[in-house]
Amino acid sequence: MIRVMPRPVPQLKLAVLASGRGSNFEALQNEIESQQLPAVIRVVISDKEKAPVLEKARQKGISARHINPGQFAERQLYEQELVRVCEEYEADLVVLAGYMRILGETFVGSFPWRIINIHPALLPSFPGLNAQRQALEYGVRYSGCTVHFVDLGVDEGPIILQAVVPVIPGDDEESLSERILKEEHRLLPQAVRLIAAGRLELNGRQVTILPEEVN
Ligand code: GAR
Secondary structure, three states: OEEOOOOOOOOEEEEEEOOOOOHHHHHHHHHHHOOOOOEEEEEEEEOOOOOHHHHHHHHOOOEEEEOOHHHOOOHHHHHHHHHHHHHHOOOOEEEEOOOOOOOOHHHHOOOOOOEEEEEOOOOOOOOOOOHHHHHHHHOOOEEEEEEEEOOOOOOOOOEEEEEEEEOOOOOOHHHHHHHHHHHHHHHHHHHHHHHHOOOEEEEOOEEEEOOOOOO
């Protein structure tokens, strides 16, 4: 049994990894600014130089780093650099918020049960890319989103939270993605809040949400 954060942390230090638009980053930052989330985003790291998330972070005065995987001869070296930067910013938790690369042993092994990911489907259905399109093509009536711990499988780690979103007749990828995204913006900060509060316990694949401490 692992208590993910043994005791509540007054201000959890986050490293956010993202490849694109950055709306999940914004959702986290908004809750931090409105004091609903006891955390601080120390650094945003992207594999894409032009990712809007980097500009959004800079506008908030948050360190924004582009680390180009193409500059490294091997994935291991790229991941070593990611680890180095996360450690430089003393990250307690790494949040993958639309980060579109698979992370291997070098990175995942450096932050055991300290990396979470948001995925736009109800895992274990529709892992990988284009999850919303996969759900539509399969013909499901409900999809949603999942926040889970990252292990070495692709979108396979223990599930922290899920939210269900209906598929509405006539939905296309855009309309379904938009409906799911609204739930993502609620779910991701909620998962970080639970970790900061020391309320998650891990037993194999099972994640238990411990009751709120009453003082
Ligand atoms: C989100 O829908 C997130 O769930 C998804 O990318 C989008 C990023 O949006 N992630 C994945 O598909 C990971 N496999 P954002 O940049 O606006 O936060």
